[in-house]
Amino acid sequence: MTVTAVRKDPEALTMTLDAEFDAAPDRVWQLWADPRQLERWWGPPSYPATVTAHDLRPGGRVEYHMTGPEGDQPRGYWELVEVDPPRRIVFRDGFAKEDGTPNDDLPRNDVNVTINPLGGGRTRMSIESVFPDLAAMEQLIGFGMEEGITQAVGQIDAILAEDGIATTAAS
Amino acid sequence: MFGALADATRRDIVRRAIEGREGVAELAGHYAMSFAAVQKHVAILERAGLVTKERTGRRKVVRTNLVGLVAARRLLDRYEELWRGRIDRMTALVTDESKEHDA
Numbered sequence: 001m002t003v004t005a006v007r008k009d010p011e012a013l014t015m016t017l018d019a020e021f022d023a024a025p026d027r028v029w030q031l032w033a034d035p036r037q038l039e040r041w042w043g044p045p046s047y048p049a050t051v052t053a054h055d056l057r058p059g060g061r062v063e064y065h066m067t068g069p070e071g072d073q074p075r076g077y078w079e080l081v082e083v084d085p086p087r088r089i090v091f092r093d094g095f096a097k098e099d100g101t102p103n104d105d106l107p108r109n110d111v112n113v114t115i116n117p118l119g120g121g122r123t124r125m126s127i128e129s130v131f132p133d134l135a136a137m138e139q140l141i142g143f144g145m146e147e148g149i150t151q152a153v154g155q156i157d158a159i160l161a162e163d164g165i166a167t168t169a170a171s
Numbered sequence: 172m173f174g175a176l177a178d179a180t181r182r183d184i185v186r187r188a189i190e191g192r193e194g195v196a197e198l199a200g201h202y203a204m205s206f207a208a209v210q211k212h213v214a215i216l217e218r219a220g221l222v223t224k225e226r227t228g229r230r231k232v233v234r235t236n237l238v239g240l241v242a243a244r245r246l247l248d249r250y251e252e253l254w255r256g257r258i259d260r261m262t263a264l265v266t267d268e269s270k271e272h273d274a
Contacts, residue, residue, distance in 0.1 A: 003258050008244070011182040011216070013221075017254050019258045019261075021265050022266065041261045133218060134236075134239045134242065135220060141247075141250045141253070142249075
């Protein structure tokens with residue numbers, strides 16, 4: 001298990017995930033800095049990614065598309081905000097148009113990546129991802145989510161009980 | 172307005188607003204911070220789609236969008252799975268290589 005901690009905060013529309021690797025920070029950095037390595041992990045096996053532009057500098061852009069089982073090719077891009085090798089990368093991830101340029105009609109989310117040495121040749125990587133609003137989150141993650149909101153309604157009671165939210169509300 | 176403290180405050184506001192009984196001024200009474208600060212948190216939550224302001228009679232109350240909150244949790248679960256898959260593939264890439272070096 002290399003994922004060591006996950007914190008999900010629905011009220012802040014944020015997820016933070018920590019992972020540890022048996023490799024030095026420079027090696028982990030290459031997973032982001034080398035487009036050929038990036039395309040081997042960014043997309044799931046059913047939607048492999050192809051990186052077509054990779055300008056890893058503040059203000060630069062990474063452009064990619066994924067190829068689905070039906071031959072569909074959703075396109076995306078990163079707009080780099082901060083790049084500090086091998087420690088930090090901050091970018092906005094969004095949908096792109098056919099020509100690879102950002103589609104401003106669709107939302108994007110902010111991703112902050114921090115890479116820290118742990119000693120003994122090990123490295124911790126933290127990914128913090130923030131979504132601007134609920135609707136954007138639905139568009140960015142909910143793609144292909146068949147059940148959608150209807151099933152969510154049915155789950156409210158269970159989640160309230162599990163969370164102690166109901167108790168708080170009653171007090 | 173970011174960081175753990177802000178998140179904790181917003182989480183608390185979201186929970187208090189489930190019943191939709193209090194306005195911003197009443198909510199502000201629960202916290203050791205200014206009315207303006209609480210108002211700002213509520214505004215952020217409203218923009219995010221997690222609370223709405225509703226008129227009941229002559230008052231305006233803050234109410235949690237419970238369906239939205241549950242949807243957000245489900246979406247974050249799904250997002251976690253997405254990233255776990257990515258981390259697995261990253262680990263495989265880094266590990267394969269060290270095996271090649273060892274050989």
